[in-house]
Amino acid sequence: MTAVTAVGAYTPRFRISAEAFEAAWGHFQAAGISEKAVPAADEDALTMGYEAAIRALEAAELEGTDVDWLAFATSTPPVAEGDLTARLGAMLAVSESATRHVFTGSTRAGTRAIWAGVDAIDANASGATALVVTADAPVGHPDGELDHAAGAGAAALVLEPDGPAHIADRAEFARPYPGTRFRNTGDDETQGLGVTQYDRRAFTQTIGGAVAELEREPDPEAAVIQAPDGKLPYRAAGAAGVDTDDIQAAATVHDLGDLGAASVPVSLAAALAAGTGSILAVSYGSGAGADAFALETAGDVPARIDLEGEDTLSYAEYLRQRGVVTTGPPSGGGAYVSVPSWQRSIPQRYRLEAGRCPDCGALSFPPTGACDGCGTLDAAESVELAGTGTVEAVTTISQGGAPPEFASHQSRSGDYAAAIVALDAAADDRDRDGDENRNGNGNGNETAGANTNGDTATPRTVSVPAMGTDAAPDAFAVGDRVETTIRRIYTQEGVTRYGFKIRPQTP
Amino acid sequence: MRDAYLVGAGQSAYGAFPEESYRSLFRTAFDAAVDSVPDEFDADEIDEAFIGTLGVGGRQLGLSGPAVTEHVGLDGVPCTRVENACAASGFAVRQAVQAVKSGMADVALAGGFEVMTDTSSDATKYWLGVSGETEWERLSGTTFSGVYAQMASAHMNEYGTTREQLSRVAVKNHANGAKNPHAQLGFECTLADAQSAPVVADPLNLYHCCPTSDGAACALIVGEDVVDDYTDDPIRVAGVGAGSDSVGLFQRDTYTGVPASRRAAETAYEMADIDPADLDFAEVHDCFAIAELLAYEDLGFCEPGDAGDLIESGATELGGDLPVNTSGGLKSKGHPIGATGAGQVVEAFKQLSGKAGDRQVETPTRGLTHNVGGSGGAAVVHVFEKQQEVSAR
Numbered sequence: 001m002t003a004v005t006a007v008g009a010y011t012p013r014f015r016i017s018a019e020a021f022e023a024a025w026g027h028f029q030a031a032g033i034s035e036k037a038v039p040a041a042d043e044d045a046l047t048m049g050y051e052a053a054i055r056a057l058e059a060a061e062l063e064g065t066d067v068d069w070l071a072f073a074t075s076t077p078p079v080a081e082g083d084l085t086a087r088l089g090a091m092l093a094v095s096e097s098a099t100r101h102v103f104t105g106s107t108r109a110g111t112r113a114i115w116a117g118v119d120a121i122d123a124n125a126s127g128a129t130a131l132v133v134t135a136d137a138p139v140g141h142p143d144g145e146l147d148h149a150a151g152a153g154a155a156a157l158v159l160e161p162d163g164p165a166h167i168a169d170r171a172e173f174a175r176p177y178p179g180t181r182f183r184n185t186g187d188d189e190t191q192g193l194g195v196t197q198y199d200r201r202a203f204t205q206t207i208g209g210a211v212a213e214l215e216r217e218p219d220p221e222a223a224v225i226q227a228p229d230g231k232l233p234y235r236a237a238g239a240a241g242v243d244t245d246d247i248q249a250a251a252t253v254h255d256l257g258d259l260g261a262a263s264v265p266v267s268l269a270a271a272l273a274a275g276t277g278s279i280l281a282v283s284y285g286s287g288a289g290a291d292a293f294a295l296e297t298a299g300d301v302p303a304r305i306d307l308e309g310e311d312t313l314s315y316a317e318y319l320r321q322r323g324v325v326t327t328g329p330p331s332g333g334g335a336y337v338s339v340p341s342w343q344r345s346i347p348q349r350y351r352l353e354a355g356r357c358p359d360c361g362a363l364s365f366p367p368t369g370a371c372d373g374c375g376t377l378d379a380a381e382s383v384e385l386a387g388t389g390t391v392e393a394v395t396t397i398s399q400g401g402a403p404p405e406f407a408s409h410q411s412r413s414g415d416y417a418a419a420i421v422a423l424d425a426a427a428d429d430r431d432r433d434g435d436e437n438r439n440g441n442g443n444g445n446e447t448a449g450a451n452t453n454g455d456t457a458t459p460r461t462v463s464v465p466a467m468g469t470d471a472a473p474d475a476f477a478v479g480d481r482v483e484t485t486i487r488r489i490y491t492q493e494g495v496t497r498y499g500f501k502i503r504p505q506t507p
Numbered sequence: 508m509r510d511a512y513l514v515g516a517g518q519s520a521y522g523a524f525p526e527e528s529y530r531s532l533f534r535t536a537f538d539a540a541v542d543s544v545p546d547e548f549d550a551d552e553i554d555e556a557f558i559g560t561l562g563v564g565g566r567q568l569g570l571s572g573p574a575v576t577e578h579v580g581l582d583g584v585p586c587t588r589v590e591n592a593c594a595a596s597g598f599a600v601r602q603a604v605q606a607v608k609s610g611m612a613d614v615a616l617a618g619g620f621e622v623m624t625d626t627s628s629d630a631t632k633y634w635l636g637v638s639g640e641t642e643w644e645r646l647s648g649t650t651f652s653g654v655y656a657q658m659a660s661a662h663m664n665e666y667g668t669t670r671e672q673l674s675r676v677a678v679k680n681h682a683n684g685a686k687n688p689h690a691q692l693g694f695e696c697t698l699a700d701a702q703s704a705p706v707v708a709d710p711l712n713l714y715h716c717c718p719t720s721d722g723a724a725c726a727l728i729v730g731e732d733v734v735d736d737y738t739d740d741p742i743r744v745a746g747v748g749a750g751s752d753s754v755g756l757f758q759r760d761t762y763t764g765v766p767a768s769r770r771a772a773e774t775a776y777e778m779a780d781i782d783p784a785d786l787d788f789a790e791v792h793d794c795f796a797i798a799e800l801l802a803y804e805d806l807g808f809c810e811p812g813d814a815g816d817l818i819e820s821g822a823t824e825l826g827g828d829l830p831v832n833t834s835g836g837l838k839s840k841g842h843p844i845g846a847t848g849a850g851q852v853v854e855a856f857k858q859l860s861g862k863a864g865d866r867q868v869e870t871p872t873r874g875l876t877h878n879v880g881g882s883g884g885a886a887v888v889h890v891f892e893k894q895q896e897v898s899a900r
Contacts, residue, residue: 335637335645345642366643372758393762395656396709397648403636404629406648418648418708420657420757463757465640465647473709478664489646499646 002121003163004295006062006302007269008055010048011153011256013470014038015309016318021148024315030149032230036257038313039137039152041321041412042469042487045074046084047498048262049135050091050486052154055304057092060158062129064093069120069130073103073113075183075190075260076136078488078496087498088133091350091486103261107181107226108285110134110155110261115291117159118167130159136260141189142324146181149229151257153307155265164299165272169216173209174289177202181228181286192286202288203232208239210282210292218280218294222246224267226284227253240282240292250279256307266307268295273303326411335403342497349499350486352387352423354462355380363425363462385462387484388505389423392463396473405490417468417476421502422461423484470503481505511607511728511744513891514737515544516849516856518724521841522691523624529566532723533575533620536846540618540725543856545738548727550579554612556586557602559595559619560845563634564626575620575723584616592638593794595619596724597848597878597887603728604744604889613730619850620723621843631719638881640755649708652716654756654882655795656708661762662797663710666812670710674701675818676796677714677838683825684835686865691720691841715796717836722843724850742859745873746781746890748774754884763812765883768792768805772877772888776807779873779890783807786829786890787871788858790851792879793836802877803831806888825866833858833866848878848887859893 017035021028030036039048049072057064070092072085085100101116103109110132117130135154140146180202183190192199207225211218223242225233230253234244250271252259259266264283271279272295279295319325347353348366355367357380362373367380395401397418402410410416468476469487476482482502489499517539519532527535541548558572567574572588589599596619603615623631636650644654662668678698684690696714704713727737734741750770753759760766776782783806791806793799800814808829809817817823823831834840834854837847855874857863868874872893879886 335633335639335641337642337646341642372753393657393661393756395649395653395660395711396706397653398706398708400705401650401652401656401708402632402648403645403650404632405646407629409648416648418653418657420762465644465649465755465757467648478660497646 002118002159002161002167004157004165004167004272004301005160005163006056006060006158007155007272007305008052008059008303009153009155009266009269009305009307010051010055011037011307011309012039012043012048013310014040014313014321015311016313016315020313020315020318025143028148029145030229030257033149033254033257035255036151037153037309038318038321040469041323041409042501044078044488045076045135045137046078046088047487048137048152048154049074049088049133049156052135052156053088053092053131053133055306056131056156056158059302059304062158065095066129067092067094067098067131068128069099069117070094071101071103071113071117071132073109073132073134073261074136075104075107075109076138077104090346093351106285106287107260107263108283108289108291110263110265111281111283111291111293114157114265114293115170118170121159121161128161132157132159134262134265136262138258138260139189140191144191145194146190146192149258151259153256153259153262153266155262155269157265157269164301165295165297167293168296169214169294170292171210171213172289172291173206173213175206175209177286177288180288200232200235202286203284204236204239206288206290207236207282207284210290211240211280214292214294216294217241220246220278220280222250222271222276222279224250224264224271224279224281226282227251227263228258230254240280242280250276252307269303270305270307272297272301273305275300320412323412326408339493339495352385352484352500353382354385356383365423365462365464383429384426386424386426389421389461389482391476391478391480391482392420392422394419394476394478405492409490415473417473419466419468419476419502420463421466421482422463425460466500466502468503469501475504508608509610510731511604512731512734513726513742513744513852513856514729514734515540515548515727516725516853517543518689518846518850518853519722520689521720521722521843524721525625527721529620529622530575530578532622532721533618534579536618536723536725537579540727544727545740546736548737550581552614553581553584553616554614555603555606556581556584556616556618557589557599558586559589559599559848560621561590561592561595561638563621563623563631563844566622591885592880593792593842593844594848594878594880594885594887595845597851597876598749598885600726600728600849600852600889601747601749601887604747607728607730613733615728616725617728617849618723618725619845619848621845622721623719623843624721644755644757651882652708652711652795655797656711657756658762658801658882659710659797662800665763666815668800668815671698671702672800672815672818673710673715673796674698676793676799677701679818679824680793680832680836680838683833683866684839687835687840690835690839691718692839693835711795711797717794717838717842720841720843722841722846722850724846724853726849726852726856740860741894742856743892743894744889745892746775746779748772748778749887751885752883754881756882759883765801765805765879765886767883767886768802768877768879768888771886772806775888775890779892781873781890786873786875788830788833788868789875789877790834790836790854791831791877793832793838794842798879799831799836806875806877825868830868833863833868848876851876851878852889855891859891
């Protein structure tokens with residue numbers, strides 16, 4: 001029997017309130033939602049999925065290399081075609097020969113991925129590890145119920161043959177309901193015909209159908225029901241055979257909004273982290289179909305759940321962050337980084353692979369060319385950096401100071417920080433003996449706090465340029481501690497390039 | 508090796524000239540340089556030409572040197588385009604000096620040009636960024652304003668340099684540029700103006716940044732064997748120095764100075780056998796206000812960390828101990844990338860010839876030019892020295 005052995009969940013830092021919508025529109029069309037999460041300009045389903053995945057792996061005390069089976073599920077993939085699991089896997093350092101799947105096309109995609117993960121573990125019970133990554137940020141027309149409800153968030157679940165939260169039962173159900181929520185090929189916005197009673201029937205009937213297929217009648221402590229808004233899940237209480245209190249116990253929609261394919265996974269992760277004993281989880285995908293899972297827990301599920309918002313947006317700021325009222329990138333010109341050259345730098349952009357000089361021990365980043373310490377042309381040894389560091393120099397880029405590639409990012413996100421950061425060597429690498437106490441990239445730079453406080457012999461930092469994210473630009477000052485994460489860097493020729501950015505270090 | 512001499516130099520006005528082409532601007536600079544030679548100078552005597560340009564906007568990227576020398580009638584003259592970003596024509600001057608000193612040429616032309624104002628602001632920014640480290644530095648969201656702002660942040664953090672001191676660079680250089688008919692932004696500004704301008708990349712505001720410019724400049728370098736044919740008051744190229752470094756700031760040894768400038772200055776001073784105290788004026792690369800302050804330290808005008816005090820003291824103003832950027836500098840005179848280094852030599856020539864008008868330094872003997880590529884990936888320094896009595900050398 002397959003079990004959930006760890007969970008991680010993430011939401012962006014931005015929130016917008018129902019009142020902000022009411023002030024802008026005169027009304028707020030999403031019932032039962034008081035506040036919702038909003039993705040930052042440099043976030044999408046892939047980056048949010050990464051955030052959830054690293055949290056789940058951290059909770060599980062696993063490395064990406066431990067993952068045998070990886071799934072990514074979203075109804076809003078950044079590309080309609082193109083395998084995102086290759087990039088997600090590389091961000092997480094998952095083996096290149098691991099099994100990968102993408103699930104999309106429905107808000108049910110998240111539970112389809114869990115379903116497939118259970119199949120994979122059940123079929124190969126010899127200690128395999130599956131990582132299910134779900135993330136979503138639905139988009140509708142700004143003057144529509146769907147967009148008003150649209151939130152953003154991600155959850156990742158580690159599945160293994162045995163563990164604290166067994167998936168005791170599962171069932172699915174589908175019946176054609178065309179014209180419920182849909183997005184036609186080529187469209188950016190999801191829509192629905194809005195035939196209220198018809199939509200409700202599709203929702204309750206498929207959910208009821210899936211639950212009815214379970215072997216045992218559920219009697220859960222908490223019921224996680226797909227939440228396109230804050231009211232609909234409660235209408236399915238009868239069909240699912242649960243009390244509305246059970247639904248309320250696990251609901252996240254009221255504070256996060258519609259999380260699409262991540263709706264059930266995020267609430268499920270939160271319920272497991274809260275130590276809920278038995279859980280019924282039922283997703284719904286328009287069209288329509290539903291998946292039902294019954295989970296029985298015996299012991300704590302390791303979890304890292306970050307669902308708190310930090311910054312509240314006005315409606316105008318919301319439109320900017322979402323790119324609704326900004327123009328796209330300007331046409332090209334001089335400086336240009338080709339996609340093939342970007343691809344070659346992915347180990348650095350995703351996993352901070354630096355070089356250590358075989359002769360003098362200095363770190364270099366990127367690990368190419370002559371050693372920054374001693375000038376040798378001998379190939380550097382590949383080492384991964386820790387993902388933390390200290391700001392050495394920083395500026396806030398205002399209007400007019402951004403390269404054209406970042407003009408649309410800036411108009412969406414506002415001013416941003418751009419820094420040079422002394423990134424720390426990984427702990428195991430730091431402990432090694434070296435020839436000389438020296439830092440990489442030759443930076444005997446006197447301004448760097450991290451460069452002077454060491455007592456080990458091995459070079460401990462290497463300087464890299466990085467953009468700030470996840471905080472206002474004035475949150476970055478010389479000497480501040482930061483950590484890296486992965487975000488959208490920029491999009492050119494239709495190809496979004498992802499890579500590391502820095503944010504204030506979390507305690 | 509024989510000595511090289513600066514016998515003429517001239518430039519076009521710097522600014523935005525939609526009616527001019529890069530060739531017509533170069534023609535103006537070339538004619539001005541030829542006309543500035545005290546005695547008769549025939550363009551046919553030019554043996555070799557070195558032309559600096561970056562190619563902003565993408566015009567004539569290949570063979571951009573011959574494209575302008577041919578336009579001024581130098582058909583057949585060996586011509587090489589020199590590219591070192593904003594230091595392109597500073598290095599073109601260096602090449603001309605090398606050609607003359609080596610004996611390969613008796614008369615060499617060094618020039619530069621750039622047209623930057625005929626493209627959209629977005630397209631211009633694409634081009635301005637091309638000399639930054641493209642794959643990492645630029646893609647952290649910076650152009651040069653951001654990179655120099657990072658240097659400013661480090662300098663402020665390390666030495667307590669202030670925003671007001673940065674603004675004083677703008678005030679001084681605008682005061683000088685207002686006296687230069689070739690200056691693009693030839694107006695004075697107050698300290699209040701220079702402190703209240705819109706922020707571009709904190710701590711740098713608009714008054715801490717040079718403009719984009721169209722313009723061209725030329726200098727004529729000759730060997731000691733022939734210098735008497737052109738002038739009775741020769742100006743010797745007493746010192747030449749250059750250096751290079753990592754293109755990206757993050758790969759350098761320090762963020763509070765430009766090592767390539769230090770190396771260039773040390774080499775030039777050694778060749779000229781002088782100390783910074785022997786200088787009467789200097790044209791330094793003030794693409795951003797912090798760059799001028801860094802130059803004070805890198806060129807030895809003051810100790811590291813003391814540049815803020817030096818600008819505040821007034822020593823670098825016209826009439827001070829060491830006037831810096833009497834032309835208005837890049838800030839006020841303008842910065843047509845490929846022309847800038849040769850344009851600094853034009854100012855040195857005018858000062859040492861006593862033809863600098865309202866901004867004339869009193870009887871100068873020695874002046875320095877300092878030209879930086881990018882944020883310090885390349886730098887070149889020249890020391891020019893007026894020969895009081897040729898026979899005394």
